[in-house]
Amino acid sequence: MSSYPVVRSLRLAPLAMAIILLGGCASAGGGARHPAQVDELYGQLDQASKGYETALQQSRAGDRQASQQTLARSLDSLKAAAARCGNTAGCDPQRFFSAFDHLLRLKDGDFDDTQDLAGDVDPSQAALAAGKAGPGSLPQAQRSVTLLHGQKLSQLIAMNGPVKAALEMWLTQWRPQLMDAWVNYQYLRYQMWPQYEKADLPEALLFGIMAKESGGKVHAVSRSGASGPLQFMYATGMRFGLGSDGGFDLRFDPAASARANAEYINEQLRIFNDNLELALGAYNGGEGRMRRSVGDNTATSFYDPRIYDQLSQETRDYVPAVLAAAWLFQHPDSYNLRFPRVDGAPGSVTLKRPASLTELTVCLGSAGGMSDGWFRTLRNLNPRLDPQVSQPTGSTLQLPKLLEKAYASRCVDGPWPILADDLHRAVVPVVLAPSAAPVAKEIRHYRVRHGDTLISIVRKLHCSSVQEVTDMNDLRHHRIGVGQTLKLPVCR
Template identity: 80%
Template sequence: MVLRSAVRFLRLGLLAAVPGLMAACASTGGGKPSAPVNALYAELDQASKGYEVALQQSHAGDAEASQLTLTRSLDQLKEASARCGNTPGCDPQRFFSVFDRLLRLKDGDFGDGTDLNSDVDPSQAALAAGKTGAASLPAAQRSVTLLHGQKLSELIAMNGPVKAALEMWLTQWRPQLMDAYVNYQYLRYQMWPQYQKADLPEALLFGIMAKESGGKVHAVSRSGAAGPLQFMYATGMRFGLGMDNGFDTRFDPQASARANAEYLNEQLQIFNNNLELTIGAYNGGEGRMRRLVGDDTSVSFYDPRIYNQLSQETRDYVPAVLAAAWLFLHPDSYNLRFPRVDGVPGSITLQRPTSLSELTVCLGSADGMSDGWFRTLRNLNPRLDPQVTQPAGVQLQLPKPLEKAYASRCVDGPWPILAHDLHSAVVPVVDAPPSPPPAPVVRRDRSYKVRRGDTLVSIVRNLHCSSVQEVAEMNGLKHHHIAIGQVLKLPVCQ
């Protein structure tokens, strides 16, 4: 009972601290943490380690010591999180990340049924669903993520394929994962509300986008799927995506997120909220998945009757999406740190004619973007050809921090002149030299004496380079008739 009360006390304490933590987040600077902030972080680490010690004590059979250690750790975490809201420079995401990790530890059995992951308070569920301002919190602060009332953590089976996909995202696919995260943060204000309205978790949106396009709005696959969420043309049309004044709205982040959310909810209803089957249908086709599943929507995606009938692409796709979603929720648990991105949207009105390409050169590495802003500018202005000069007065979408950079770098001075000079460069067109005439084919012949059992067809077949018609013409044969002992001229094959 003491343990259960402590867990509830911690939950309520964190919820009460949310307004203060949000205020602290708004005032957090980019400098080094102050001494008071470092002291709070040290308490956070100590509380987290204390929870793990309590687990070890419980598994060793020392219930009394485990109970005491757990109570102290939870109290320490609650008190430190409350003080974070009143400490300038304190990053609340650290506290929510730790609480998130503790909530999802699967071996949190302390002997009396207490488990930090055992239930969800209604107030916490509302916070997670974004009904009390959680949409403005960093991703790691949404410690409980729901899918139609079910915890996403319980829908993602941490099995072999998902673990293998986690390793891939953390190794070979890591650059794509990091690029996808950065791209998504700038697109989030357009895409996340569409999922939020559909009662779908943001982590799922990120997982699909990371696997499908890496957050590249103009991505097109070899099969013709297009956009950040890779809709096929016919499927896109079914959900309201099509041509709008010559623009394919599959490339529109907001429209594609809305269509994707509608598609997933349709399939979730068909497959009785079976997330893996739904994701498999998105990649491999809903018709095929329905035929395989039949009426048994409780069947596992990994059941051999399903899994063995799917393409290798779909077998890999489902765990990859789930693993990316899991990392979005639990980066700290996998020694992963996503970059801090200020994705607040902004806009500028062009003061001089320019193209997106010129603007990229002019902005350079403003606001610390070492890779440049070309991808972000394209993503936020998907209807514009990046090479076409836009007239003065046109409004462009870009991240809020770039508004000042545009005014200081791209209105006057050397950089817009340089960008225009590079963009206006004329590349000479050189006519290709005429191709030399093909060398004449020198045909060499050889002799062949017809043997018993030969036919003209069998002789030509053994040549591997000629035809019955050619050999017949070379020898003046009528009706392809040959006789034993007859000497034929045959082409020499190279």
């Protein structure tokens, strides 16, 4: 994609005609003769294109259900023919891919003469993402998934080589992270999505960024110090209000980080004239570097060699990966992908007996069908709590609503809370290292002040890492408190 003009309203009829022409060209082949098998496959391409025209006529006649069924059959036929084409000598698969791309982008839109196509997301997936059921909730669910400042997200995603390669990675090597991100997001959605909705940004983009950044792990910290579900660096987080709240790093707060991320993305979209790829490149690689590379020509493509060749490999991979994850959020069924159904309705419990998050994880077990257990979800929903520290009776903890009854039946009385408490109190022997002449390391002490974070303190040293200070002080989750005295290495 070489530029990002404002996407104009798309009408079905012209694109349908273009698709039919694609099919006609494929079967005619400019007068060339093809083997019978190839002609048969090109004939299926023709039929799929004509099926789309039939879907249009059915919709205009008011029969939306028949229209949807016809379109679905056309897509299925096209996919089957494209698969056979790849193994048939003389057949050009690219002709099928072009038609398939057009059909997919228009899937599940409005088909009358007066309305724009409202969205291109699978209806069941849109309702599932919105946490709703029934046709009444679908139009808004589609808009929330697909629109960016009134523009269709699908029209801002170039289905080029890098994005296709990223789609393959998400469907293969990165698939576990994609599925974990989906589940984690469903439980965090009620906190994060409203921040994006207020900013007029698509939910699919939020999911794409989170899937690539952290996989939905609220307490994720990268080697460079980027932290939280959306991986803010310290300075950038401070610029968007993600400072310290009573010693808690707000980058780990799902709602606050989503709000800051939406503000950042909108800021960069204004700077780069709604060029989404450049805005994402700035988020990953730094806005200063991206502005210097782009200059005044914000209509340039992210993949222009003058831009692309100056970027780090991480940023080159990051942008198509985010867009591919967003695309899969919209079109899972079309890529043989099934996200699990998750009831993310929020709930809470008031503890009837002292318990830590780890103890609750043990006593809840696989309640609600969660085979991987609830530790990650409980941590994500209670980011300010140390999971190993027991919370007193009367404390209120956030958890999925579906666990409220499970807590009452499993974690208040009976054997499971007793077992959990016993395991939690277990003491692991400390094995001393063989006596060897230890290398003395000179240390100094630092008293934590208001506004300090572990990262800001380490930055003052210019020669130490967060992990080194964490290990020296036996810190949990990088937490420090005002007045606390820290041991720091002395640098020369």
